[in-house]
Amino acid sequence: MEFWIIQSLNALSFAMLLFLLCAGLSLIFGLMNILNLAHGSCYLIGAYVALSVYTWSNNFFVGLIGGAVAAGAVGFVLQRFLLQRIYGRRLLQVLLTFGCMFILGDVAIIIWGADPTTLEKPAFLSGALDLGGIFFPKYRLFVIAVGIAIGIGLWLFQEKTKWGAILRAGVDDEQMARAVGINVPVLFTTVFVLGAALTGISGVLGGPFVGVYPGVDLDVLLLAVVVIIVGGLGSMKGAFFGSIIVASLDNFGKALFPELAMFTVFAPMAIILALKPTGLWGRVL
Amino acid sequence: MSSKTKTVIFLFSLVAAFALLPFILSTYRLGLVTSALILAILAMSANLLLGYLGLASVGQAAFFGVAAYAVAIFTRSVDGAAWSAIGMGLITALAAGVLFGPLAIRTRDIFFLVIMLAFCQILYGVAYSWRTITGGDDGLPGLVRPELIAGISLDTPLGYYIFVVIVFLMITGAFWMLVNSPFGLVLKGIKDSEVRMRALGYNVWLYKYLAFIISALIGGISGVLHAYFYGCPNPADFSLIHSSSALLMVILGGPGTLFGPLVGSLIIVFVRDIVSSITDRWLIVLGLAYVCTVLFFPDGLLGTIGKWAEPKISEVKDQAAASTNTPLEAQSTADTLLPTNPSE
Amino acid sequence: MAKTVKKADRAIMIALQIDNVDVRFGGLQVLTMCRLSIEAGEKRAIIGPNGAGKTTLFNVISGIIMPSAGKVLSFDQDITRSPAHVRAMHGLARTFQITNLFNNLSVLENIILGLQALTSTKYIFYRTTSSFTELIDNAVSLLRTWGLEDKKDRPVRSLSHGEQRQLEIILALASRPKILLLDEPTQGLSTAETALVVPMVRSLDPSTTVLFIEHDMDVAFQMADKITVLYYGSVLAEGTEDEIRGNPNVAEVYLGLEGDNA
Amino acid sequence: SEPVKVGYMISLSGVYTALGVDLRDGFNLYMDEIGNKAGGREIKVFVEDKGSNDVSRALDIAKKLFEKEHVDILAGIVGTGSAYALAEFVQKHKIPFVISNAGADDLTQRKNNPYIVRPAFVNSGGSHPLGEWLYDKGYRNAVLMGADYAAGYEHVGGIARTFKQKGGKVVQEIWPPLGTKDYAPYLAKIDRKADVVMVFFAGADALRFVKQYADYGLKGKVALVGKGYLVDDNILEKQADSAEGIITESHYCLLLDTPENDKFRQAYTKKYGHPPTLYSEQGYLTAKLIADALEKTKGEVKGEEFVKVMRSLELKAPRGLVKFDTYGGTNQNSYIREVKKVDGKWQNVPIKTYNGVSQFWIWSPEEFMKLPSYSDMKGKWTE
Amino acid sequence: MLEVTELNTYYGYSHILHGVSLTVKQGEVLAVLGRNGVGKTTLVHSIVSFAKPATGRIKLNREEITGLPTHQIVRKGIALVPQGRRVFRSLSVIENLSIPFPCQTKTRDNSWDLEKTFQVFPTLRARRDQRAGNLSGGEQQMLAMARALVSGPDVLLLDEPSEGLAPLIVKGISEVIQKLAAGGMAILLVEQNFNMALKTAHSVLVMSRGQIVHQSTPQDLAANHEIKARYLGM
């Protein structure tokens, strides 16, 4: 019994971590149809900057803001000066953001070195909480809470406000969107920056968990892509439940069939895609 | 057709260039060309899917790696059978295509990209964890190039170069024939509008499947050549960086062009070589190369040069494309990750 | 107002029969117990208010949508579950309401795709397309017939809206279908261009069955032998021009009160 | 006369970048010290990035160094896959090959090669004394845990073999994949009967593992011991409290109080602004080995001969005295260390030294190589 | 209200509009007729800045709007019903109607709300939550009109609004247009449907090869067989 409770909590906390990791990607993809392969770089830059700011200010939350701002700034440059020139050309976006991933990854090595590092969690969140005999790390509970909160917030933003509709309109037919009075370029830049900043935040919150090291950009990108694909592109709901599914399969797969650990992420994804080619909650594109 | 004569002229100058290269290049440079050719073949297999079906695959390495491993495993267990080892490699790649095909071609655009990635990762996992057969993370070093025809050894850089050039030219020829055949035309039609093709009476599924299998086979050929070139199949053959670079070579050279993959692979191989001896942080330069390609040669190098050659027509074309009712619609070959089919 | 040569000596064959077809999208019932029977060689117009289910009916016939109930028969063969390409092999061709061509291919290549659809050449991969001179000649002569020969090497996306609509029809005709479905063939064409379409359809081989959707009543009445009115997914009326014009229900839901055609 | 050309191939991109940088810096430090000269000849070094896991790239670079730059000696190499592939390459082209890091057992055991000398370590080499030491400390029931690849099996297997031989018991084996992000499902599985967990993780994995081990309240309950990489000097500061008390074995220890190490540490810190790691020391020793051999041969490099000379040297290294056996592996000290706070800083403090440990431990080479390899033993330790 | 003077527009090297001038007054419906490809859509596109005119000026309520970005022009009081509908396919009907930016018009009270829109197009109410991409062709056309109306513009540009609509609806639309004009809106109507245009408009323009070749009242045009034969192929 204890085994199942702990493993379920593990799965849930990993799920929320995954959700944090993929929310920014899903937001940008869902609303703007851009697959931002530099997503992992936003994580990386966000986490590193947060680390520097945190060390300097000695305050986790100041670090958090620093990380979000830095990642947002990366997003701004990427969208405003690069992506906007190749609007709507998916494959070029893939190539461009992939190139940016290389560049940012190397820039990070130059600035912060190559040693793996991690963000220290704030003191009040370290240690484990006693849940009636079962010890569970406080920080993980915190991640669960934050994940759920961000999930609800984004869902409301995307589905329940006009913003979501306006953005999707811009994606459907950019020219017509301008013709109903929407300032599309500014709008897109704003959303992209928001998505990037969110990713930066995930870098800060995930930092104590996953760590920051050269190559984490690709690791994070892969996980995030898997999640939003399983959940179905373009829906926050998909990203949220996709995280839970991927995390549960991964967690219980590893716990129960450790020899299959290498396959717990990608094999289920291949199966899900083969059965449902647009992901579980996918919007028809 | 003038484009046909152009292709023929180009092909002849290419053969001449390949014949001359051994006299002007150092052994090392010749080796680089060899490896670029091997990668170009892999890129061609990606090009078949991307340039002619609009499916971007970051999983071509699946076939590549599978073939490379098959050669090494077969050579280890049955010795002295070079031809059959090569045959084994190709059959395995083909089998992988036959097996994955039905799953993969159900999906489209980004989903296709990712399901191929998943196949690759799964095979990576197999290669990594099935130590007894695959050697785990150390791979299977020690594959020696065979003597295919008595007396002619491939074990010299020059010998192998010639072998690879011959294979490359054969595949290029076959590829040219394929894409200019009725079969190839059908593929291009599918890329533009699947629904319409079905309504006309084409079994779209079958075509996609066949193209997928052919692409798997070409990827397998590249894998076999690769296996003998380095003599050491290893899990990195399945890595994301590896397969994505095949895709990037296609985009760089120009998707849907015959020689785009070659141009792309030559550029990447040589840029990497030159830059990496100048600076440790050569990835920045590689990344910049990608960014600049996108900004300045958005249709790939060959595509963009093709445009310069006929500026007026292209401008009109561009405008016309921009004014259609669906501005998101693919405007050129490089955008076809998402063929917007008005599927009513 | 018979406009075709009567083929009295020919035994009546049913080219297409729609039997109680239902289609629903989620909660929305689009076709309800829809029935239709069309004789071989007949030219039949389908009219009806927007959203009546006309295009959906075409999608069912051509195999793009599977009905939730009912049957589709073609020359006594049940094709309800056949995939689209199999139906096309049986001789069924269609155009699309929203132009659906191969935009990046040349006009000639578009036609070739139409021509070879029902031949075995389409699987050949060891010969270039241009070496099939007969095929090319056929394609060119088809284009010549429709006055598009000089545009044959232009990419389709650079054609004008009207030319694209024309090509849409030629493409469907290329495979010499036994049954041709035209979804609003004159939509977006100017009066002058519309005037070209009517004779084009009338000049088809008389054995070709044509089913078309049209909102321009002049065109509908000129081209059709018989007219079916679809309303909320079922057939409201069926008959000749005079019967339809005289039908008060049709006038009310579709034509407007005066029922004039200006 | 012509300079001696050395190709130094390390990882400057990918997951091994941190190691590569240190290997390079250590190497350069020694070269600076001797003014890039030995045996009367100038030494010209070509530093190349071989990537992290990409064997083909490593071979490309080796070819480049050999065919284009005509190097006399190849050195470096972080990952074992590349090392195996290069072993064939150097044998074919008769180039001395100095391995600065790759630790796979068989490189200097079952697949030994007359062109290889390895002034670094052998994966299982230092594990053997640790296993005995743990038994002597009173531990009896062990859980084995390591990254699921050959290095993991060898590092951990070495500890298990001597531990079991003395009478200890292995109750469980857990092998999470390399690069695991969340160790929670594995940590929750650890058998609470165990009194010690023997692990091998490195780099970012080690950082995460140690923190998550503490997060789950296991720290202090079940002893965590392993190979030095678990609490490498470059990550220890980040692990901080969570690493407290962890016992590890390593062939190097920053705090060693020997004249060689003091000198090395000071020079290194002065040059690069931070203290060295064991990788820095390995790079340093690689350079020293090549230079000393050149001194001895008066600058002459002749394939197999030169390797023989290198193998015959006794080096006074920062890590202690290093000798080589006829397989190209090391006889060197093995340090058992504990993580403690020293002067307000977390440090690996040496608590026991085993001198001159052979890669074959107490066995003769033949005996040892007849035993099943550690990779084959994976999954069978609990029997 | 809308004043276009000497507009010249190019696509690449091809000169499409040759000095087109026109004025649409408040409460007026001005119809533009012409064969396929004469430049009618290009004219409309030039006004909303989809295509950039090389020379010429456009004024809205005497204010110069030439060269402004599309979204600003639109916010000043112009709405467009484009050719080919171009509804936002992935949005629901209601979302399509909720996003247009309200025009900042000062000239008259022209507030539109959803209710009013649904009264004109009751089908849309029934399809409220359906994805616009799945609407039938005609429903999409209605939605495109409704979308233009909800922003409450001064000037409405309609590019072939009757395309693909059933006769009854065409009639309905014609009436709506007349009503809107009566309420003070200025309407530029591009049409292929000759009868509908004549019935709806106060004044008619005929275009040929990018030039305006005829301007008159509908009645005069109906009687002018030469113009009809020469420029409209009738």
Ligand SMILES: Nc1ncnc2c1ncn2[C@@H]1O[C@H](COP(=O)(O)OP(=O)(O)OP(=O)(O)O)[C@@H](O)[C@H]1O
């Ligand atoms: N995929 C779909 N999902 C949901 N509803 C759909 C779908 N396709 C069509 N509909 C609905 O079904 C109804 C019938 O559509 P259909 O396209 O057949 O109409 P139509 O008779 O062709 O109209 P029009 O003359 O305007 O083209 C419409 O109300 C439409 O909104």
Ligand SMILES: Nc1ncnc2c1ncn2[C@@H]1O[C@H](COP(=O)(O)OP(=O)(O)OP(=O)(O)O)[C@@H](O)[C@H]1O
């Ligand atoms: N983006 C473009 N690039 C180049 N030429 C174009 C472009 N758009 C339109 N044209 C050409 O400009 C001319 C005018 O086109 P326009 O779309 O304005 O015609 P139209 O009068 O609206 O015709 P229709 O009645 O068919 O809609 C046509 O000859 C067309 O081919």
Ligand SMILES: [Mg+2]
């Ligand atoms: Mg319709």
Ligand SMILES: [Mg+2]
């Ligand atoms: Mg127009």
